[in-house]
Amino acid sequence: MKAVVYTSYGPPDGLKLREIEKPTPKDEEVLIKVYAVATNPLDWHKLRASPFFVRFSEGLLKPKHPVLGADIAGRVEAVGSKVTRFKVGDEVFGNVSAGGFAEYVCGAENHLAHKPANVSFEEAAAVPVAALTALQGLRDHEQLRAGQKVLINGASGGVGTYAVQLAKVFGADVTGVCSTRNLELVRAIGADEVIDYTEADFTRAGRRYDLVLDAVGNLSAAGYRRILTSEGRAVVAGFTTLSRMLFQVALLGSLTSKTSKREIQPMLAAVKREDLATLATLLEQGKVKSVIDRCYPLADTPKALAYLETGRARGKVVISVQPTQHL
Numbered sequence: 001m002k003a004v005v006y007t008s009y010g011p012p013d014g015l016k017l018r019e020i021e022k023p024t025p026k027d028e029e030v031l032i033k034v035y036a037v038a039t040n041p042l043d044w045h046k047l048r049a050s051p052f053f054v055r056f057s058e059g060l061l062k063p064k065h066p067v068l069g070a071d072i073a074g075r076v077e078a079v080g081s082k083v084t085r086f087k088v089g090d091e092v093f094g095n096v097s098a099g100g101f102a103e104y105v106c107g108a109e110n111h112l113a114h115k116p117a118n119v120s121f122e123e124a125a126a127v128p129v130a131a132l133t134a135l136q137g138l139r140d141h142e143q144l145r146a147g148q149k150v151l152i153n154g155a156s157g158g159v160g161t162y163a164v165q166l167a168k169v170f171g172a173d174v175t176g177v178c179s180t181r182n183l184e185l186v187r188a189i190g191a192d193e194v195i196d197y198t199e200a201d202f203t204r205a206g207r208r209y210d211l212v213l214d215a216v217g218n219l220s221a222a223g224y225r226r227i228l229t230s231e232g233r234a235v236v237a238g239f240t241t242l243s244r245m246l247f248q249v250a251l252l253g254s255l256t257s258k259t260s261k262r263e264i265q266p267m268l269a270a271v272k273r274e275d276l277a278t279l280a281t282l283l284e285q286g287k288v289k290s291v292i293d294r295c296y297p298l299a300d301t302p303k304a305l306a307y308l309e310t311g312r313a314r315g316k317v318v319i320s321v322q323p324t325q326h327l
């Protein structure tokens with residue numbers, strides 16, 4: 001089978017399309033024929049081994065797993081002996097951790113869900129990491145309540161476009177932060193208000209929010225405090241630099257959380273099959289839609305990752321693996 005492989009850390013043009021052996025599912029896995037696979041910032045962080053600590057999980061000197069790509073959608077080709085929820089022929093989507101930039105991949109049954117028939121493979125592949133981050137960031141710790149004011153920083157990106165729509169599903173009053181060229185997009189997916197971060201420092205505009213979901217990670221602890229209500233919380237998913245994350249969010253954030261009712265917390269999304277099922281239902285009902293910026297063929301995966309790495313993607317960047325499945 002064809003796969004996009006990397007054998008050493010570096011820029012996207014080090015990725016090569018190669019023939020490799022088709023994987024075999026373990027007992028609790030299914031083999032999936034991949035129709036579409038989405039890119040995530042984590043893919044290029046792993047590709048470049050940046051920040052450095054990525055090497056502790058991915059391989060100290062060279063990558064342990066030669067194929068990146070975590071969020072996939074496709075058709076089940078074979079099932080392991082202990083798989084109970086899927087059968088050959090089912091259309092699925094979910095997170096396989098790695099190996100998705102390929103024609104076939106194996107994935108754990110518990111990290112997959114049935115793809116709704118009215119949702120394309122590309123739209124489904126776009127969902128897992130970005131939409132789980134948005135859902136868990138808005139819902140967990142303390143459920144977002146109808147009427148609360150929410151600010152989504154990075155509203156036009158992969159995480160942000162789901163976060164704006166999901167916050168509306170929760171009945172929140174949503175403000176999206178993006179640059180001038182994305183104001184219309186963020187309004188169109190449901191934001192009640194949009195703020196152009198290129199115009200002014202929105203942390204000094206005097207407005208306060210019950211929840212800030214930060215998919216950029218560029219604010220200081222003082223900045224979060226200025227825009228949170230007295231009991232508001234900031235959930236920080238994105239990060240610009242490791243030192244900012246450690247100092248502003250982890251250290252100063254936890255001090256803020258200890259000394260006032262405001263909370264500043266970093267978050268890490270978890271792949272949960274019940275959350276994937278929740279998202280599948282919302283997609284099927286048309287309450288949430290995947291915003292897809294660009295689709296590339298498998299051979300152009302390096303171009304897709306290079307584009308994502310610019311930080312300017314509007315929604316998701318997806319690879320269409322099977323040529324018949326273009327949007």
Ligand SMILES: NC(=O)c1ccc[n+]([C@@H]2O[C@H](COP(=O)([O-])OP(=O)(O)OC[C@H]3O[C@@H](n4cnc5c(N)ncnc54)[C@H](OP(=O)(O)O)[C@@H]3O)[C@@H](O)[C@H]2O)c1
Nearest residue numbers: 041133154156157158159179237238239267268269312313
């Ligand atoms: N913690 C977790 O579990 C988790 C999970 C998923 C992702 N993440 C992290 O979350 C971040 C976002 O992920 P993503 O998939 O949404 O990335 P992405 O799609 O690459 O984000 C691109 C978007 O970010 C916007 N953006 C860039 N700088 C901005 C700024 N200063 N203010 C507001 N918006 C800005 C861009 O809009 P403009 O062009 O308009 O600037 C663009 O639309 C990344 O750091 C990623 O690593 C964390």
